[in-house]
Amino acid sequence: MGPGTTCPWKGSLSRLQVRTWIEPVVASNQVAASLYDAGLLLVVKASFGANTFSNNSSSSAPRGALEEQQQKAISNFYIVYHLVVGLTPLLSAYLLGWLSDRFHRKISICVSLLGFLLSRVGLLLKVLLDWPVEMLYGAAAVSGLCGGFSAFWSGVMALGSLHSSEGRRSVRLILIDLILGLAGFCGSMASGHLFQQMVGHSGQGLVLTVCSVSCAAFALFYSLFVLKVPESAAKSNQALAEVDAMSGISGTYRTLDPDRLDKPSMVGHQPSPGKGVPKKTILALLFVGAIIYDLAVVGTVEVMPLFVLREPLKWNQVQVGYGMAAGYTIFITSFLGVLVFSRCFLDTTMIMIGMVSFGSGALLLAFVKETYMFYIARAVMLFALIPITTIRSTMSKLIKGSSYGKVFVILQLSLALTGVVTSTVYNEIYQLTMEKFVGTCFALSSFLSFLAIVPISIVAYKQAWWLKYGDITEK
Template structure:
């Protein structure tokens, strides 16, 4: 299984198979993003530390503590920034997905990469020219108007799904997440050191932001000049109604896949409206589970930078980079989890394992007092990436290949929109509770993570009767 695991799509690509790999684009843009995320936090913190916090703080701290004022200023900045990042893609991402399905698969990827580059350039110019922090909102808006991460990742998922068979699709998509995680880990580990390369307020962060711009520019040029769209992989033979046991949802995908009309007509039966209702129900429940779980993840991830900057942790720049890097370890452990669990568990079981993993880690995070406790909580979240990736894989098996771009971008926009609401709510909760119990947001995330298990559990409970129904209609 060695070569096949390392390259699960081998043997299914055209002659220029290396040029169809999207991994170089994913790796380079994720390095750029991890550098940018760390640089953004540290640049904003440095700006408010020099007196900018008074313009952004809604009200002074009851104790007049400068650290609390700075925390509120950073929190208020991220409320507006996340609103811009989350809402502006709604204007363009779906259109880019539609154009990608209709004309060329690279449209959504290339346009969104242009937005990434412009936003990284904005941070670089802010450091070079000492512009006000508010200019970063403009960079976020440019990124969003070009589709943002919603358009980019839906385009990546579409290319990954096209270039893989149904049996290998869960593994193919988690490989892309693995590349994303490894690149993010490397970028985050280096971010703190790069930020300190130039001392002094005017130049601090210059090397870091310049490296981020360089990686984003490489990703754009590679996607324009090198990347080729893979040929769709032919579907497996439908002669025998054998049960599909790959990566779970046993039988459900086989009997409900809209790309398999020949199966429905084996016994001379015409498609029944009753057969489409379970498929829509599955997709709807998967959407609900993904959105609730994403609320928990976004809330936790957004609050972590603020949490580690204040007491009791009070991390410096290098520690912040290491902390962000620890979040990318989950990409590796989730990949290994899918590799192992897909052999013996259904998709729904793997999704619930990931949700329990994240919910437990978030609950531990709420009570962190020492740095080592933070990493223990992070270690408990080792399978946190499995749910969203597996849900995407499940949806790809229930829709036509020609609709991948639109469906994936709808899911990504739904997650982005709920993420905007979550970020605003969590930042306000954090400001209200940081003097009483700083881990309140993490407790809420833990509750939401366990709540997301409910719709997935319904899918797991209902799928056996549907399998029996499908088998009877095909005989």
């Protein structure tokens, strides 16, 4: 062949390589999810608003009392809705992960995407046919029985791992998380404008829900007919897939994982084996810190949509979309924080930085009176994703590779059940305190976030002792 001759298979090989990228599925599904989340809130608000004001049109009840009834109705809806969303995936997520490991890697992704599509169609039917909002519980149950976000994200993490070398795996997975955050940001920014495209009770939200269904359908069809599983999958990746079988079960903010197993947190000598700090004690303290911090974060996330709809903020549809978009920016800032802080701080120090960041922002939220104050509080939370991420990374350095699945599944199940309980408790607290002090839930979250620093600080002390005197024992 001459020097100008090109390989006839180069183009097809390049196209095949592109078809192994999971990013298009992640981006399109997250745009659909962000549109759906905003649409769900606005549709439920409109439905309960119409019912509340029509039922009390002949009475002399003040407008403030009617708005309070609307807030309680929305809160009660979300209590049941989040229970359905949080509990139903527990029945199927692990099974789908097992099937993906044994038969085909795309099973968990495709089945969960089918559930997402059906739930988006459910919201579309609610808008078109003006069905009762209770039918959305059924749509959420269908999505959960198909694996929900738990099964979907475990499949995404497994494919991302198969498509990357061990040295580049952490960068690969973090970039997938960035795609998730950026797609959610774009969808949330557009959601309020799309919701207003059609006016009238029967048409409002139609354009938004159609766009959500379209993006979800694209993600499903792309995963079925375009996406290819990398053929060069080593047997060692099966263990990682088992670890990921239950990952992502408790929320989008827990998915950032730097996977820093192949590099130390701090430059220093490696202690020789010997008696030292009990390993199980440190693992238990990390579990306690993760659960307490999860209580704070999930509680804030659950109450925030209700908070922005009433006084003193009283946002419209566009402002709701912008507020949701602001939440996705922490994917970027936390990613940058991990990259910078990991070069000069111990893992425990990074965890405490993230907890202080979130706790300070939650405290500011409790006293928000104007929209600009809300965004200042959100900006203070810029490192809120770091703690759970780095806790997983720290655990991975304390246990053997053969124990990753057992320990991480226990952690994720603990966080999932914690999230379900927290959603119910916080919504009840919000209903009881919204007239006296609407920021009560945020103040409670701030207290819990700072409280979570206590077990992490003990771990930091033991870690410093270990670096100075010796190894960590198996006890």
